[in-house]
Amino acid sequence: MKTNRLSHWLAILIGTLYFLVPLAATFEFSLRKIRGVYSFEAYRVVLADTQFKSSLGFSVVLAVVTIVFGMAIIVPMAYFVELRLRKLRPFIEFVTLLPLVVPAIVIVFGYLRLYNSSSILPLTNFTLGTNFLLACGYVTLALPYMYRSIETGLRSIDVRTLTEAAESLGASSGTIIWRIILPNIRSAMLSGAFLTFAIVIGEFTFASLLNRPAFGPYLQLIGANRAYEPAALAVMAFAITWACMGIIQVVSRNSVAARP
Amino acid sequence: MSFIEISHLRKSFGPSTVVHDFNLSIDKGEFVSFLGPSGCGKTTILRMIAGFEKATSGSIRVGGSEMTNLPPAKRNVGMVFQAYALFPNLTVAGNIGFGLKIAGKERGEIDARVAEMLELIKLPDLGGRYPYQLSGGQQQRVALARALAVKPQVLLLDEPLSALDAKIRVSLREEIRALQRELGITTVFVTHDQEEALSISDRIVVMNQGHADQVGTPSEIYNNPATRFVASFVGTLNLFEARVVDPAAGRVSIDGQPVVTRRDISAFGIADEAMVALRPEALTLGGGDDDRNTLTGTVEEVAFLGAVIRVRVRLREARVSLDIFNDPALELPKIGMPAVVSFKKEDLLIIAPS
Ligand SMILES: Nc1ncnc2c1ncn2[C@@H]1O[C@H](COP(=O)(O)OP(=O)(O)OP(=O)(O)O)[C@@H](O)[C@H]1O
Ligand SMILES: [Mg+2]
Numbered sequence: 292m293k294t295n296r297l298s299h300w301l302a303i304l305i306g307t308l309y310f311l312v313p314l315a316a317t318f319e320f321s322l323r324k325i326r327g328v329y330s331f332e333a334y335r336v337v338l339a340d341t342q343f344k345s346s347l348g349f350s351v352v353l354a355v356v357t358i359v360f361g362m363a364i365i366v367p368m369a370y371f372v373e374l375r376l377r378k379l380r381p382f383i384e385f386v387t388l389l390p391l392v393v394p395a396i397v398i399v400f401g402y403l404r405l406y407n408s409s410s411i412l413p414l415t416n417f418t419l420g421t422n423f424l425l426a427c428g429y430v431t432l433a434l435p436y437m438y439r440s441i442e443t444g445l446r447s448i449d450v451r452t453l454t455e456a457a458e459s460l461g462a463s464s465g466t467i468i469w470r471i472i473l474p475n476i477r478s479a480m481l482s483g484a485f486l487t488f489a490i491v492i493g494e495f496t497f498a499s500l501l502n503r504p505a506f507g508p509y510l511q512l513i514g515a516n517r518a519y520e521p522a523a524l525a526v527m528a529f530a531i532t533w534a535c536m537g538i539i540q541v542v543s544r545n546s547v548a549a550r551p
Numbered sequence: 552m553s554f555i556e557i558s559h560l561r562k563s564f565g566p567s568t569v570v571h572d573f574n575l576s577i578d579k580g581e582f583v584s585f586l587g588p589s590g591c592g593k594t595t596i597l598r599m600i601a602g603f604e605k606a607t608s609g610s611i612r613v614g615g616s617e618m619t620n621l622p623p624a625k626r627n628v629g630m631v632f633q634a635y636a637l638f639p640n641l642t643v644a645g646n647i648g649f650g651l652k653i654a655g656k657e658r659g660e661i662d663a664r665v666a667e668m669l670e671l672i673k674l675p676d677l678g679g680r681y682p683y684q685l686s687g688g689q690q691q692r693v694a695l696a697r698a699l700a701v702k703p704q705v706l707l708l709d710e711p712l713s714a715l716d717a718k719i720r721v722s723l724r725e726e727i728r729a730l731q732r733e734l735g736i737t738t739v740f741v742t743h744d745q746e747e748a749l750s751i752s753d754r755i756v757v758m759n760q761g762h763a764d765q766v767g768t769p770s771e772i773y774n775n776p777a778t779r780f781v782a783s784f785v786g787t788l789n790l791f792e793a794r795v796v797d798p799a800a801g802r803v804s805i806d807g808q809p810v811v812t813r814r815d816i817s818a819f820g821i822a823d824e825a826m827v828a829l830r831p832e833a834l835t836l837g838g839g840d841d842d843r844n845t846l847t848g849t850v851e852e853v854a855f856l857g858a859v860i861r862v863r864v865r866l867r868e869a870r871v872s873l874d875i876f877n878d879p880a881l882e883l884p885k886i887g888m889p890a891v892v893s894f895k896k897e898d899l900l901i902i903a904p905s
Contacts, residue, residue: 449634455603456636456694458623460650460701470649474640 314529321522333523342509350498350506353422354491357429358484361437364430366480369441370472373450387438390431395496402428403500421501428497433487440486444479445472485535493528552615554579554737555600555705560609562595569595570761573609577754580735582728584748587758588784593741596758597707600739602626613704629698631708635690637682643669643693644678650701668696671730688719695727699734706731706738712747724751745785749773757781779902782828789834789871790902793827795819801896803827806869810844812899826902831861833898834873836890843893846871850888864890 324332337343372383390398406414406424414420450472457467473480498505514521553576562570570592577583585593598604600611602623611618618626637646647668648661656664669675672692682690691711698706708727712720728751731738742748748755749769757765757772757780765777776782783790793803793810798819801812805827812827819825838845848866859874862884873892875881884890 448639449636452632452634452636453638455601455623456630456632456697457638457649458603459601459626459628459630460697461624461627461653462649463624466653471638471640475638 314526317522318526321519321526324519333519334527337513337520337523337527342504346504346506346509347492349504350492350494353426353429353505354488356426357433357491358487360426361430361433361487362441362480362484365434365437365441366473366476367468369438369445370450370468373442373445374454383438387434391435395432395494396500398428398431399497399500415501421503425497425501425503425505428501429487429491429494432494432497433483433490436486436490437483440479440483441476444476447479448472448475488535489532492531553577554581554614555739556610556612557596557600558610558612560596560599560611561607562592562599562604563607568607568761570599573762575756575763575766577737577739579737582731582738582740582751582753584740584742584752584755585758586742586745586748586755586785589743591758592761593743593758594709597709597739597741600705601628601630601707627701627703627705629701629703629706631691631694631698631706631711633710633713635682635687635694635714637690637694637697639682641681642678643674643680643682643685646682646693647678647696647700649697654701664700668700671699672696673726687715688723691715691723692726695730699730699736704737706736707741708738709741710743711740712742713744720747727751749785757784759784774900776828776900777903779826782900782902787831787872789829789831791827791829791869793825795821795823795825797821798823803899805846806866808846808866810846810899811896812901813897814899814901816901828900828902829871829894829898830900831872831874832859834871834892834894836862836873836875836884836892838891839893843895844899845891845893847889847891850884850886850890853883853886862890864892 321333322329322331324330324336368383372379402424403415404410406412406420408416414424453471453475454467457471462470492506493510494505495507495511499508499511510521510524513524555575555577557573557575557577560570560573561568573592573596575583585596587593595604599606600613600618602618602621602625606619609619613626613628638649641649644662644665648665651661651664665678666675669678672695674689674692677685677689677693682693685693691714695711711727712724715723724747727740740748740752749772752769754766754768755772756763759778759780765772765781767775767777772781772785776785779790782788791805793805795816796802796804796809798817798821801814801816803810803812803816803825816825846864846866848864848871850862851865851870852863854861854863855877856874858877860877860883861872861874863870863872871892
């Protein structure tokens with residue numbers, strides 16, 4: 292019993308060290324830009340860089356567009372699969388896993404072939420078109436994560452019976468999704484949105500090959516040319532991630548107040 | 552013309568037909584129960600009335616208008632589910648007012664109607680709670696109020712009480728019946744519990760493998776079961792293969808012992824086999840006057856059931872169970888004791904061959 296508890300603590304300790312030591316080391320390193328003293332000089336340099344702000348801003352907007360666009364496609368699809376086409380579930384699951392199997396570089400070359408300037412739909416000819424293409428690519432990349440979290444949310448409620456109850460009270464499909472389904476899968480959607488956000492913010496391949504000024508290529512650029520700034524960026528990225536998690540915790544706790 | 556007319560209704564799922572040629576007329580304000588074993592198609596018929604399931608053929612008319620192919624949202628039919636199906640994200644008041652909100656009613660009107668419904672289900676102070684803060688019985692009452700708030704033409708209930716414990720089940724079924732009488736709403740109630748069906752229905756439809764074996768009032772169903780299935784499904788029953796001795800005089804023999812029935816057996820020939828039945832409560836221990844039939848045997852088992860005591864007597868081959876009221880002054884029959892049981896001549900039921 293005692294040794295058992297000890298081994299539990301040991302496992303937790305090893306796990307924590309595995310994550311914390313590199314992070315602490317990175318943090319320590321990021322403070323050493325000025326020789327001999329600890330300072331936030333590297334952070335100041337990064338924050339003062341206009342490219343930092345513009346690329347981060349670009350990626351945040353893109354992440355939000357990806358989330359909205361992805362949810363608008365995936366939520367109704369997952370809902371109707373759960374409601375009417377349960378037999379299709381294994382097939383849909385397989386399809387949603389494909390983006391994990393096909394490498395991003397293959398996908399993006401496919402896009403470039405299909406939508407290049409001499410194709411029928413020359414999306415890469417103008418900036419908005421390319422941005423749109425990038426967002427579509429991100430929806431594909433995020434598909435496995437978004438679909439899975441939404442499906443988990445849908446399975447936690449009795450979709451069929453709730454739908455029938457609402458239908459017999461006169462509600463249309465749109466009303467049912469908006470008023471009954473969405474509010475009940477809110478925390479599942481939030482976790483899907485969070486994962487998508489994390490993927491889009493750090494994504495490099497798509498953005499780089501489509502030549503968009505996103506955060507991923509910026510990180511790469513800094514990483515290749517500077518010493519202390521990449522460490523500062525990594526620490527900031529962690530801070531942003533943790534802030535997101537904290538916000539999600541608070542939001543989902545508030546929504547839990549309305550649920551068992 | 553009845554309020555609900557179901558004619559030649561059929562439903563197949565792939566190759567298997569689960570409802571065959573189902574016909575039923577229900578009057579306005581009537582309370583009809585579908586009673587039958589698991590898998591006999593009760594839910595399927597109810598779902599076709601609600602519009603959740605499409606009929607393979609046949610028609611459903613409500614209030615004179617054709618409903619068969621209307622989507623559920625256009626039918627104005629209230630539905631109560633076994634699993635309550637309250638919307639978890641809405642309060643009790645939000646749930647009850649949902650249908651009215653969808654119908655575009657004004658805030659004040661919705662609030663008034665919700666308050667009225669809360670009063671009706673005797674939960675006037677719980678409007679602000681969420682479903683998970685209610686007991687099962689309370690949730691089901693809210694579900695009932697939600698279905699009734701929009702003033703549907705028909706109320707459908709699919710085993711609404713089976714998830715509740717025995718005490719609440721009885722009190723809630725009485726409440727449902729009282730509410731139904733008060734509002735005069737035409738109601739179809741699905742159950743597999745015969746006592747439930749007998750106690751609250753105007754009429755019962757006894758279902759067997761996708762069709763109605765018998766439709767009648769509780770007393771018709773209980774006292775004059777039309778088929779062997781109905782007789783054995785509704786209540787406990789002693790069934791015997793009797794031999795007809797004299798069709799004109801109603802004389803038959805059960806396990807070699809002569810008895811007389813007041814029911815008409817003139818359709819049978821001499822020495823024909825006839826299925827006859829006796830309810831346990833129609834039998835008494837001990838002989839009686841000459842007007843009663845008697846059977847003799849030995850006591851085989853005595854089971855204490857609370858209000859009644861069930862005694863099983865073995866005749867020669869056959870066994871017969873009978874109920875006697877529990878009376879502390881009474882001496883219980885002993886196992887192995889010889890026994891005489893008797894019953895009135897009109898209590899011997901003849902079950903039509905099916
Ligand atoms: N969607 C479906 N697909 C295939 N078969 C179905 C479907 N729904 C019901 N069935 C079949 O139809 C038959 C009748 O089912 P139904 O649910 O109507 O029975 P029930 O009388 O309500 O039973 P219970 O008392 O168990 O609820 C069953 O054999 C069931 O397996
Ligand atoms: Mg059923």
